Amino acid sequence: MKSSKILLVDDDEDILDLLEYNLTKEGYEVKTALNGEKAIEVANEFLPELIIMDVMMPEMDGIEACGEIRKNKLLANTIIAFLTARSEDYSQIAGFDAGADDYITKPIKPKVLFSKIKGLLRRGTVEDQLIEETATMRIDREKYIVVQRDTEISLPKKEFELLALLMSKPDNVFTREKIFASVWGDDIVVGDRTIDVHIRKLREKIGDDYIKTVKGVGYKFVDVED
Amino acid sequence: MKSSKILLVDDDEDILDLLEYNLTKEGYEVKTALNGEKAIEVANEFLPELIIMDVMMPEMDGIEACGEIRKNKLLANTIIAFLTARSEDYSQIAGFDAGADDYITKPIKPKVLFSKIKGLLRRGTVEDQLIEETATMRIDREKYIVVQRDTEISLPKKEFELLALLMSKPDNVFTREKIFASVWGDDIVVGDRTIDVHIRKLREKIGDDYIKTVKGVGYKFVDVED
DNA sequence: ATGGTGGCTTAACATTGAGTTAATATTAAA
DNA sequence: TTTAATATTAACTCAATGTTAAGCCACCAT
Numbered sequence: 001m002k003s004s005k006i007l008l009v010d011d012d013e014d015i016l017d018l019l020e021y022n023l024t025k026e027g028y029e030v031k032t033a034l035n036g037e038k039a040i041e042v043a044n045e046f047l048p049e050l051i052i053m054d055v056m057m058p059e060m061d062g063i064e065a066c067g068e069i070r071k072n073k074l075l076a077n078t079i080i081a082f083l084t085a086r087s088e089d090y091s092q093i094a095g096f097d098a099g100a101d102d103y104i105t106k107p108i109k110p111k112v113l114f115s116k117i118k119g120l121l122r123r124g125t126v127e128d129q130l131i132e133e134t135a136t137m138r139i140d141r142e143k144y145i146v147v148q149r150d151t152e153i154s155l156p157k158k159e160f161e162l163l164a165l166l167m168s169k170p171d172n173v174f175t176r177e178k179i180f181a182s183v184w185g186d187d188i189v190v191g192d193r194t195i196d197v198h199i200r201k202l203r204e205k206i207g208d209d210y211i212k213t214v215k216g217v218g219y220k221f222v223d224v225e226d
Numbered sequence: 227m228k229s230s231k232i233l234l235v236d237d238d239e240d241i242l243d244l245l246e247y248n249l250t251k252e253g254y255e256v257k258t259a260l261n262g263e264k265a266i267e268v269a270n271e272f273l274p275e276l277i278i279m280d281v282m283m284p285e286m287d288g289i290e291a292c293g294e295i296r297k298n299k300l301l302a303n304t305i306i307a308f309l310t311a312r313s314e315d316y317s318q319i320a321g322f323d324a325g326a327d328d329y330i331t332k333p334i335k336p337k338v339l340f341s342k343i344k345g346l347l348r349r350g351t352v353e354d355q356l357i358e359e360t361a362t363m364r365i366d367r368e369k370y371i372v373v374q375r376d377t378e379i380s381l382p383k384k385e386f387e388l389l390a391l392l393m394s395k396p397d398n399v400f401t402r403e404k405i406f407a408s409v410w411g412d413d414i415v416v417g418d419r420t421i422d423v424h425i426r427k428l429r430e431k432i433g434d435d436y437i438k439t440v441k442g443v444g445y446k447f448v449d450v451e452d
Numbered sequence: 453a454t455g456g457t458g459g460c461t462t463a464a465c466a467t468t469g470a471g472t473t474a475a476t477a478t479t480a481a482a
Numbered sequence: 483t484t485t486a487a488t489a490t491t492a493a494c495t496c497a498a499t500g501t502t503a504a505g506c507c508a509c510c511a512t
Contacts, residue, residue: 144399144440156470157442191473196488198471215480215487382459417462422499424460441470441498 005029006117007046009039009053009062010083019052023117036060040068043075050117054083134223137206139164148206158183159202162195166211166221175218195219231255232343233272235265235279235288236309245278252340262286266294273300276343280309358393360449363432365390372432379431384409388424392437392447401444421445 006028016032023030031046033039037060055062138147146153161183209224232254242258249256257272259265281288358365364373372379387409435450
């Protein structure tokens, strides 16, 4: 298994050194940055799986940097964790807006940090973090609705998750196996026609043209621009 | 949208003028104060959303003033940001934990400051949503009642907190987990049907249409405009 | 203490509708 | 043309939620 790449961002070099030393010893591939701007640079090249970033930094703060990093599609699956001084800080709210995945509170306890890092990396492909959005359709996970040209459509759970999956990579074909694994879970076993029926119901609600069948392969979402 | 109110506090009039000029140009409503005492006075009247205050000032320093300001309940949601010289070790200042929300380092770069202010006020906006109020319903935490089209409804604690939570983000789905964590607390364990019963009682009192069930996901508050 | 009151939880049972299946029709690739 | 893959429809199943009432406990006034 290839070692995970972690980017550390903090304006305090002592903290950087400490964490880098320990994480490298644990077998991670580590890079560091002293500020937000530098972090964006390094992130775009290094493509880390995890970024641990101080919220409060001179020049460009963590929240701002986080927003910038999220703009890079290649970093869509990268997990961003903020370091915050107080656990109940309001910046948490702003941070989640910016696209942060987790918070680590200062002062840092190495043992806690390591177990947290393992947990975050285990999550692996955090496809829930993707912004499922195309020109004419948008998935709103918070409200659990689909917005299609200003029309709000509410969908049952399975249909919602299915559509969200397909929309996570427009034009990409998803095989039945992948759909099962992602929407139903590896262990659940259901009949062959179950997916078809859900596709049917989706097409009924959002229109036939959005979901295309690739016979013998799977399904894909294509945006309808008229 | 009404413009945000900002209070600037610094003993250097040049800085005050510079910032006031630029922030006013950006569309903010700005007032200034030359010292801590003055700041408290102005803050209590002006009720700004954001206070940017120098840490080091004659008479009463920023930390002391911050503590005083925090005593005013009307300013509970006001964000306080300290201006600090870069060389200063702000961990020391943060140690005081006077209630500051953020730090801005000198020398001030307008561009950075403006983006930071926007960021800070965005938190405020999020916080504003905590004033649970929709077109037809309003939560009054002081009186512990709900006002629905001029009708006052008094609710028991759990029902009140539950409704307040749902109303904190109208249209957003809250999972049972989140509801438990927020209204009951992480450690308290109660039966599965407890939430349902409280939902039932709420629906009985405010009407069925306000709380919508998203099966397999959670509950959401939707405003009824008729 | 005593008894009443109301909030909260639980348990038992009812209901709903999301999800699945099965049976049949249609499609598109070879 | 052939045929496996997918579409379609409706019936069915069951887990999730709704509903009701009873019971417990804290609190309050007597």
